Amino acid sequence: MTTDAGARTRTFTWTDPAVTVAAARSMSGVELMGALVRGELPRPPVCDLVDFGLTRAAEGEVEFAFEPREFHYNPIGSVHGGIIATLLDSALGCCVHTTLPAGAGYTTLEIKVNYVKAVTASTGPMRCAARIIHRGRRVATAEAWLRAADGTLYAHGSTTCMLL
Amino acid sequence: MTTDAGARTRTFTWTDPAVTVAAARSMSGVELMGALVRGELPRPPVCDLVDFGLTRAAEGEVEFAFEPREFHYNPIGSVHGGIIATLLDSALGCCVHTTLPAGAGYTTLEIKVNYVKAVTASTGPMRCAARIIHRGRRVATAEAWLRAADGTLYAHGSTTCMLL
Amino acid sequence: MTTDAGARTRTFTWTDPAVTVAAARSMSGVELMGALVRGELPRPPVCDLVDFGLTRAAEGEVEFAFEPREFHYNPIGSVHGGIIATLLDSALGCCVHTTLPAGAGYTTLEIKVNYVKAVTASTGPMRCAARIIHRGRRVATAEAWLRAADGTLYAHGSTTCMLL
Amino acid sequence: MTTDAGARTRTFTWTDPAVTVAAARSMSGVELMGALVRGELPRPPVCDLVDFGLTRAAEGEVEFAFEPREFHYNPIGSVHGGIIATLLDSALGCCVHTTLPAGAGYTTLEIKVNYVKAVTASTGPMRCAARIIHRGRRVATAEAWLRAADGTLYAHGSTTCMLL
Numbered sequence: 001m002t003t004d005a006g007a008r009t010r011t012f013t014w015t016d017p018a019v020t021v022a023a024a025r026s027m028s029g030v031e032l033m034g035a036l037v038r039g040e041l042p043r044p045p046v047c048d049l050v051d052f053g054l055t056r057a058a059e060g061e062v063e064f065a066f067e068p069r070e071f072h073y074n075p076i077g078s079v080h081g082g083i084i085a086t087l088l089d090s091a092l093g094c095c096v097h098t099t100l101p102a103g104a105g106y107t108t109l110e111i112k113v114n115y116v117k118a119v120t121a122s123t124g125p126m127r128c129a130a131r132i133i134h135r136g137r138r139v140a141t142a143e144a145w146l147r148a149a150d151g152t153l154y155a156h157g158s159t160t161c162m163l164l
Numbered sequence: 165m166t167t168d169a170g171a172r173t174r175t176f177t178w179t180d181p182a183v184t185v186a187a188a189r190s191m192s193g194v195e196l197m198g199a200l201v202r203g204e205l206p207r208p209p210v211c212d213l214v215d216f217g218l219t220r221a222a223e224g225e226v227e228f229a230f231e232p233r234e235f236h237y238n239p240i241g242s243v244h245g246g247i248i249a250t251l252l253d254s255a256l257g258c259c260v261h262t263t264l265p266a267g268a269g270y271t272t273l274e275i276k277v278n279y280v281k282a283v284t285a286s287t288g289p290m291r292c293a294a295r296i297i298h299r300g301r302r303v304a305t306a307e308a309w310l311r312a313a314d315g316t317l318y319a320h321g322s323t324t325c326m327l328l
Numbered sequence: 329m330t331t332d333a334g335a336r337t338r339t340f341t342w343t344d345p346a347v348t349v350a351a352a353r354s355m356s357g358v359e360l361m362g363a364l365v366r367g368e369l370p371r372p373p374v375c376d377l378v379d380f381g382l383t384r385a386a387e388g389e390v391e392f393a394f395e396p397r398e399f400h401y402n403p404i405g406s407v408h409g410g411i412i413a414t415l416l417d418s419a420l421g422c423c424v425h426t427t428l429p430a431g432a433g434y435t436t437l438e439i440k441v442n443y444v445k446a447v448t449a450s451t452g453p454m455r456c457a458a459r460i461i462h463r464g465r466r467v468a469t470a471e472a473w474l475r476a477a478d479g480t481l482y483a484h485g486s487t488t489c490m491l492l
Numbered sequence: 493m494t495t496d497a498g499a500r501t502r503t504f505t506w507t508d509p510a511v512t513v514a515a516a517r518s519m520s521g522v523e524l525m526g527a528l529v530r531g532e533l534p535r536p537p538v539c540d541l542v543d544f545g546l547t548r549a550a551e552g553e554v555e556f557a558f559e560p561r562e563f564h565y566n567p568i569g570s571v572h573g574g575i576i577a578t579l580l581d582s583a584l585g586c587c588v589h590t591t592l593p594a595g596a597g598y599t600t601l602e603i604k605v606n607y608v609k610a611v612t613a614s615t616g617p618m619r620c621a622a623r624i625i626h627r628g629r630r631v632a633t634a635e636a637w638l639r640a641a642d643g644t645l646y647a648h649g650s651t652t653c654m655l656l
Contacts, residue, residue: 011175017237024239036239045237046244049213073181073209074257075188075200080210081257081272082250089245093238108245109467109488110438112276112604114633114652116626134608134645139437139490141606141648143635153626156633158650160437160488160606162467273631273652274602276440278469278488280462298444298481303601303654305442305484307471317462320469322486324442324601324652326631339503345565352567364567373565374572377541401509401537402585403516403528408538409585409600410578417573421566436573440604 010071012049015042029097029104033057050086052128054094060132062094066146067125079119084146084155088113091130091144092159099135105164106140113157125149138163174235176213179206193261193268197221214250216292218258224296226258230310231289243283248310248319252277255294255308256323263299269328270304277321289313302327338399340377343370357425357432361385378414380456382422388460390422394474395453407447412474412483416441419458419472420487427463433492434468441485453477466491502563504541507534521589521596525549542578544620546586552624554586558638559617571611576638576647580605583622583636584651591627597656598632605649617641630655 020041024032035041036054047053052066066087074080089111096106119126130144139162146155184205188196199205200218211217216230230251238244253275260270283290294308303326310319348369352360363369364382375381380394394415402408417439424434447454458472467490474483512533516524527533528546539545544558558579566572581603588598611618622636631654638647 007177007179009175009177011173012235013171013173014235015171017234017239017241020239021241032239044239044244045235046247049235050246070181071176071178071209071213074254075181075184075196075208076269077181077185080208080250081253081275082214082246083210085249085253085275085277086244086246089249090238093245105240107282108279110276110278111245111249112274112440112650113249114274114626114650115272116628116631116633118271133648134606136608139608141608156625158604158606162490276486276604278462278486280464280467280469297484298442300444303444305444320461322440322442326654335505335507337503337505339501340563341499341501342563343499345562345567345569348567349569360567372567372572373563374575377563378574398509399504399506399537399541402582403509403512403524403536404597405509405513408536408578409581409603410542410574411538413577413581413603413605414572414574417577418566421573433568435610436607438604438606439573439577440602441577442602443600446599 008070014045014048017045020044026102028102029100030057030059033062033094033098046086050083052087057094057098059098060095062091062098062130064091064128065125066128068119068121068123070121081115084115084119085111085113087128087146088144088155088157091128092142092157093161095130095132095142096140096161099132099140106161107164109160109162111157111159113155115155117152117154119154123148172234178209178212181209184208190266192266193264194221194223197226197258197262210250214247216251221258221262223262224259226255226262226294228255228292229289230292232283232285232287234285245279248279248283249275249277251292251310252308252319252321255292256306256321257325259294259296259306260304260325263296263304270325271328273324273326275321275323277319279319281316281318283318287312336398342373342376345373348372354430356430357428358385358387361390361422361426374414378411380415385422385426387426388423390419390426390458392419392456393453394456396447396449396451398449409443412443412447413439413441415456415474416472416483416485419456420470420485421489423458423460423470424468424489427460427468434489435492437488437490439485439487441483443483445480445482447482451476500562506537506540509537512536518594520594521592522549522551525554525586525590538578542575544579549586549590551590552587554583554590554622556583556620557617558620560611560613560615562613573607576607576611577603577605579620579638580636580647580649583620584634584649585653587622587624587634588632588653591624591632598653599656601652601654603649603651605647607647609644609646611646615640
């Protein structure tokens with residue numbers, strides 16, 4: 001971060017989310033996540049907005065890659081907690097999704113996020129991984145972690161999802 | 165949301181966050197939030213990225229305005245939970261900040277978010293309000309709500325912050 | 329609390345919970361809670377164990393009374409957080425229950441409890457109140473507070489319940 | 493649980509908690525927890541009340557044993573969520589305590605508990621284990637699980653503690 005007060009600009013491009021939503025209807029969660037990892041389906045707009053992407057998906061486990069940038073900052077000089085929550089929520093929800101057959105859906109009832117270390121642009125590339133804790137008939141829970149390349153933990157969280 | 169699969173583009177501009185961070189040092193939380201509401205200081209980059217802004221701030225109470233857009237979408241066809249968490253986390257943190265004198269700081273230890281209704285681009289303008297529950301010497305807690313213009317509740321949450 | 333290291337003894341009595349469980353089947357939540365307030369049905373065993381009771385119930389709102397005692401203590405010299413969670417969980421669950429018609433049930437998916445001040449035997453009589461935040465078709469959320477007689481807040485929390 | 497509606501009675505005995513609180517002052521967390529496991533110090537009153545005990549403690553890891561009984565029941569015919577929260581809160585707090593040197597203390601700021609399966613008297617002996625997620629200078633977080641003897645998960649949770 002420089003001390004130059006001048007304005008910065010970023011342009012991003014996204015794709016109509018209806019494309020992936022429609023394709024998702026006939027795919028199992030693992031198939032959908034695999035197609036997103038391989039870039040066979042457009043990633044959801046929020047990934048283009050925040051600039052992060054799914055890098056790995058298996059049943060009950062997923063991983064996203066993210067690099068903190070100045071445009072993620074809050075008014076106290078670090079990456080905003082909501083951006084970190086976006087990473088964790090994505091990993092948690094996709095992880096639950098990988099356990100679902102085609103035609104099944106889920107809704108996230110709640111997430112809880114613990115912030116244990118401030119993330120800044122100098123933190124460098126990060127990984128956000130999640131795994132299932134409990135997969136019941138109507139409810140699933142999962143946990144997630146955000147780590148720097150050296151393994152240092154920056155945030156962790158959990159979710160409760162209802163299966164539809 | 166149209167069914168046109170073509171790419172969409174958005175360009176946003178932000179300001180070096182160091183300007184506001186530096187100004188914040190000599191201002192109480194209420195003064196800083198007031199300056200942000202009146203546009204006397206550049207808003208933090210995350211507000212430019214996600215496109216939301218502080219509209220009201222008093223001691224122990226703040227409100228943000230937000231309008232859901234397609235670029236906030238998740239892979240299941242609604243506004244991503246992390247974007248909603250970004251609104252709630254902002255309201256919760258700023259609300260705690262309004263109780264601090266100049267020179268004092270805080271760090272968010274955790275947030276918890278409940279999603280009670282899906283937000284889509286057709287939900288229209290929303291308000292995210294927060295208020296203090298407990299303000300101790302070392303710890304503060306607060307709660308927040310995200311509502312549409314007609315008062316319908318879409319999400320709510322709480323935070324635990326440590327005062328420095 | 330004296331400094332006498334001698335053993336203390338307490339004897340409590342409870343009633344087969346099946347009596348109230350059976351009666352509950354044909355009563356709405358408000359009817360059941362009203363019968364518990366008036367002592368027309370035996371209170372659940374956990375109320376006899378921990379020594380607290382329902383004092384008020386209306387649709388979407390309940391209140392319990394509790395007096396902290398030495399036998400509630402943790403190893404660091406105050407009322408154990410789990411006892412406080414028991415009060416909040418009771419208030420949260422019963423509050424959700426008051427919104428249900430006869431024949432409907434619910435299950436608590438999660439609770440979150442914030443401890444903001446240590447409770448000791450000298451805190452005196454306390455009240456734990458809860459109210460509904462969101463009552464949907466399949467999910468309800470509620471919040472609760474534990475306060476001393478003078479209104480001082482000691483703990484607060486929230487829940488997510490699934491309606492069956 | 494029988495269908496006999498008659499009253500049941502239980503008498504329990506506890507020891508002045510000041511004994512263990514005083515001894516704790518000169519012991520590290522691991523030393524204190526070890527003394528509790530070996531029965532060299534009286535367990536805290538809440539353990540006598542609810543009937544559960546510490547069975548294993550090492551730096552950053554503890555385990556409690558518990559057997560569900562009828563007197564733990566809620567009004568809907570299973571072990572009350574607050575009793576389960578008591579087990580998880582104990583495991584989480586003691587686990588954080590095992591990382592502290594003599595003379596240091598902690599306070600639990602919040603706990604979050606997920607209930608994934610109903611516990612009844614027929615569930616049989618259970619174990620509640622916790623381990624540290626993050627141990628910072630001022631804050632620690634930990635997670636815990638409640639399982640039956642066959643490994644089935646019944647509840648899990650996490651905590652945020654402030655170190656003093």
